[in-house]
Structure formats: structure tokens, C-alpha cells
Amino acid sequence: MAAVNLSMSNQSKAATRIICWNCQEIVCQFGNCSSCHKLLPQPQEIDPFTLLGVEPSIDVDFETLEKNYLKLIHQFHPDQFITKSQTEKTIAQSYSAQINNAYKALKCPFSSSKLLFSMVFGQALDDIPDPAPVLLEIFELNEKRMYLTSIIQAQNFVHEIETKIDTAVGEYDAAITQKDQLKAAHFLKTFLYLFKLHQDVQQNLLNPSFDQAT
């Protein structure tokens, strides 16, 4: 029951009215028909943030994401409709695919931040060329990384990246508020690069082969 309430509040804004395929009543397009309780086809155009009930942000609230995702998948998984009509089975199949895909998109900062960018500016991040300052910063850090010779140095490098990530996120959020597309693209690209670098260096820290290099 809680799942329905949760989703209703998230989705009521987006829910349009449709005619129920089963009872022909005009109802709100979310979950089950309010009149005959059959599963309704779900809006396809709804964005993953709204679908999963999380604040659109570069820094997605993972706890809420996880909880809402599991609630929705529990409610709409095709296994819950095995004994129902073919129409409901088909709807459950496509809706749970939509839920799974939305979760996948938000779980990873790469895809979620790119998605947010295209939602705000109506243009894909990948269509915007890398601004020169970003490239310069990338080259510098890459070079620095090549000369890391000890674990201590690597750990310091990780801290440096983390500080840069915080700055990039702050600037990006500000750019979003100011609707400054170029600035947003700049800091988002910086963030994505730093994030990847952070992952790689940490992976190396866990890898014992790094020890032998010292």
C-alpha cells in the first residue's frame, strides 16, 4: 500500500488521464485503474528521476533511489501478473523494463548526470565539444598520475581529486541554477573525468602490484 502512495505522490504531476482499456472509464494513468483495478499502461515519457521519486541532482540520494526502485519493481514485476490477462502481462513487462532501465541510469553518476544535463538544457552533453580548459586540466592530472611512485603519493593524489570533485559539483549545481549551459557543460565534463580518474587510482591502490612499483 505504501508503494502506491509513494508513487502516486511522485507521479501525480506527470499522470495524464486515459481511458481504461478494460472498463472504458476515464482515469488517471498510474498503476491500477481506480475503477476496475486492472493494470494500466504506464506513461513512457516520464523521466527516471520522477519515476523513481528522487531529486534530480548530480548527487543522487542512493538510499531513496534503492528503496523506491525495489518498491516499484516489487509491485510491477511480471511475476505478479502471471495469472492476469495478457494485456496486463504485456504492460507489466514493459513497465518493469522501464523501471529497471531508469534505476540503471540513475545508479551510475556518469549516466545520471548526463541525463540531468539533457533534461535541463535539451541537448546531449556528448554533442558539446570539450572546452579547452577542461582538456588542459585533464592532461596535467594525467601527467601527475604517471609520476606517482608511492602509496602515500597516490593517497594524496586521491585527496586532491576529491577536493576538485567537490568544487566541480558545486560549480555545476550553480550553473544549473543560472541555466548557464556552457559553464554547466564545462564542470560536468570536469566532474565526469575526475570521477573516472578517482575510480582508477583507487583501484590501483587496492591492487598489490602497486606495492612492487615502490
Added chain:
Amino acid sequence: MLLQICEPGTTPTPHETDDNIAVGIDLGTTHTVASIMMNGRPVVLRWGHQSLIPSAVRLFENGDVAVGEDALKPNDGKLVLSIKRSMTNSTAPEATFTVGHVKWSAVTITAQILKFVKNEIESVLGRAIHQAVITVPAYFDDAARTATKQAAQIAGIHVLRLLNEPTAAAVAYGMNMHSQNAFAIYDLGGGTFDVSILKPSEGVLRVLSTAGDTQLGGDDFDKALIKLIEHKHNTTLPSTPQVKLWARDLKQQLTHKKTIPYEIDLNDTKIHGDLSVEEFDAAIKPLVDKTLTIVDQAMRDTKLTKDQLDSVILVGGSTRVPAIIKAVEAHFSKSPLSYLNPDEVVAMGAGIQAGALTHGANTVLLDVIPISLGLETMGGIVEKIIHRNTSIPTTQSQTFTTFVDGQTALTIHVVQGEREMVNDCRSLAKFTLRNIPPKPAGTAKITVTFQVDADGLLTVTAEEETTSTKQSVEVNPTFGLNEEEMIAHLESAMKHAQSDMRKRLLEEAKVESKRLIQALEKALSLDSCLLDAATLSQLQNATADLKTSLDTQDIDTIKPLCENLERLSHSFAEKRIAHAIRQS
């Protein structure tokens, strides 16, 4: 053969219609096991004291077939063992046999096992069984899943769900577990190996990752044992089912003895000697190591460390081998659990899930696609569309374009595998999208959509944007049986079941038609003023035609009329929505 259940005389929840009852079947490489929910508990079906039906089939010259223990008795004809290993390549030469005048394939032989099991279940339950949850190795590819579903259909079983074996085992253990932490299932069966990492939370039992090998199992331990003995005596043993069964028996003795004597009659000589558990362990070490490499791959995909796992559960008869238990314990640094019978636990989970699907459940299983799915692009390179360990169901689309000016057709080649090149992956299907309007190269837009359902089965559609030229294939008709062969088998193997199926389709069409008529009449009573006279009478006529057709009991008459009315009512629905919006 007498089939008996643990509690004689009890039938599962009396007064249920056949549609509400479903069994779980673990269709194993060496044994098949069935289970059903009774009074809220999974009960494994038994033959006297045995719950395992040998997955053995004997094919006779006159077309007769023997399955199970009867097939193992020394006899004429051809004995087929471990047919499941051929399901991943069910049309390969080694998976087809001609005996007498009958041509057999992995699918039709598997269907014989399922048919036999179905009959045995029905005789003990005293009622007909039409529905089942059937388990498959998690690492089964699309072709093998399709082949399994076809075999069930031939045997007259409607598959409610294909359930991955390690997930089924997790369900059985999950009944007694209340942890929210991740755990691993190490499932080594007769012919296949799977490992799955699962995490229960919020009423969802989620598979985080799975990995495996469909050609690695107890059978390979038997082969290693035969090789070992051949090496000791510098001889070659004939590769017959009898030798295979002999080796299997030696292997089983070694699970509880340090050294065992062996002897076997060859044509002119008799060889004999002693075999120690150390010798055997050394012989299977490469196989054991291979499973641990696969375990590491599954762990990597979850990004969890081994100490974040709550427990490791052993499933499958081959996990009785002491070397396996030791290796798993050392690898995970925790002693593995196996308190449920490793031969029966998969069937138990399937039985629980069969009950859950027909009666509702508190826990939903969220599984993953085990092997990446992709398309061939220029130069034989694979473009992955759905990556392994993606939660299912899922739908992914990718847009492609033409390569040559004026190109009007595009071949879509669907493959499954992790490698970069098409030749290193499994080819699932090839089809051609035609009637693309001629345009300069690179301007046509063709969207290919991969849709994977909860059984892990793939449907591929390709659509050209401007003309909406749409074509779809249900992968994979090329590797299982084609439709014609399927119908031929259905006709010969189960005339009754086929007519049952037609009856069911007819019933469904009638229900659907009645629903449509009722709904439309209601809508007309509310809003018929929105229609002009011509449209109104067109709708009324179509409704009347459909009503009359219901008496014909002929699905081929009813279906098109129903679809026609559905089409007509669509624009009426749009008018009603528009009207409602204006009103508000």
C-alpha cells in the same frame, strides 16, 4: 513404477482447479526432480525412497522410448545420457540421433524426459498438471532457454517461468533466512556450473551477478577419473554410457572413502587396482580451479568483497565431492552451507516459486541476463546492446544507419557473448530488414530494439523511422525447432494437448471479445453523442458481427473481428479523451 509422496494420501490443497496448480521441475543433466507446495511447504516428490529420476532416455528401433530407471537397464536400443549438455547447441550433429525411422534432437529427447516426469507427477497427485516452473542453468544462453521451453511445450507443459537454478536454490534457502546481506550460491551440477550473488531487501530477492559454464560439471569429473585410470593402465577405455556410469559410481564412493578398489572387464582383459582420493583430487584440480576463476568474475561484477558476503551455499550433487567443499571454504574463508539436500534444493525452490506465481507471493525474484547481447556491426565487430548482469525485464534500443547510397535492406545479426568479434560469440539469429527507402548512405535511421522478458528470452525488433517498416524476430528460431517442426511434433506427440491449447486460445479470444463488447457498449451509452451517424453505425455493426461470431466457436473467425472492433473503438476513445479534457 510406484510413485509416492512423503505424506501418502494428501493431495495438494484440494478443490483447486487445474489452472491453479503448478509444479516445480529441476531438469538436471543427470537427474530430474519435481516438487510442489503442500500446506505452505515445498514437498519433493518421491519414488519409494528415491526423489531423483535419471535424466536418461533409451531410444528403440521401433520408435519406442524408455525414460528414467527403465532406460538404464541393460537393453537394446540407444541409451542417451546428459542430453542437457546438448541444449546449448541443440541442432549440432552430436545432439541429433536417428534410431530406426525416427530422427531425434536434443529438444525432442528432453521432451520425452519431461513427458515421463509429467505422467509420474500426475499419477501420484491423481490429477492433471498443465503448468510448471522449470529451472535452467543461470548461464544458459537464449538458444538453450528457447529449446527448453519448446521441449516443455511438446510435453504438454505450460512454462509459467524459466527459473535460474541458483536463484531457485536461493529461494529454498531464503525461506529460512532473514539477513539483508548478500550471499553466494555455488551450483555445480552434473553438467553445468553456475555461481550467483544475491541480495534480499524490501521484498525483492535480487540477483546482483551471475557467471558460469554450461560445459563444466560432475560429468567432467567422471571423464577426468576415466582418464586417470586409462593413464594408470596405459590403456583406452571405450567411451560408452556403461563406462560413464561405472566411473560415476567410483566418484561417488570416493566422497566417503579414502581409497577404493576398482575393476572393469574389457573385451580381452580385466583391469583392476586401487584409487585414492588424493589421486582423484589431483585429477580434478584444473576443473575446480576453473570454477573459482568464474566465482571471482561474478564477485568482480558485484563490486563487493568476499567478506561482505553473509554466506556461501553449495548446490548440486557434485558439491558432495570433498575437494570442492575444501576449495570453496578456502576461497571464501568461510565454511559453506549445504543443510538442504543439494540434489533437491533447486526443485524445492522451483516448487515454491510455482506456488508463489499461482497464489501470490511476498517476495519477488529479480534476475539478470547472464551473457551480453549484441549486434554485428561493420567489420564483424560486436556492438553490445544489453550488458551481462542487467536486471530483467529490460528493453534497450540503438539506432543504426545505412552504409551504401540507396541501400534498401539491412541485415541484423544478433549475437550473444562477451567477446569483441562476432566469430567469438554465439550467433542467435539473422534477419533482413527490407523496404528501407533509398537514401544517401548514413541518413536512414534504423532503430533496433532488444527486449528481454523475465524468462531471459530475447525478442528483437528493427524499425525504419520514416516508413515505420517494422520487423521482429523472436530469437531464436534457427537453433531450436522451427515452427513447422514444432507443429509436427505437437501433432504427433500430443494431439490432445494441442487441441487443449486451441481450446484455451479460443476461450481467451472469447473472453477478450466479450470484454471489448461490454466496454464499448458502456462507452457508447455515455458518449455516443460524440460520433457522427456513419461512424456510430459502423461501430454498432462491427459489434454485432463480433457478437454473432462468438457462437461459431471458431477462433479464426472471432480473432479478426475482435481485432477489427478494437481498431474501430480506438478513435472513439481518442474523441472521448479530447472531450473529457475540454470539459475539465
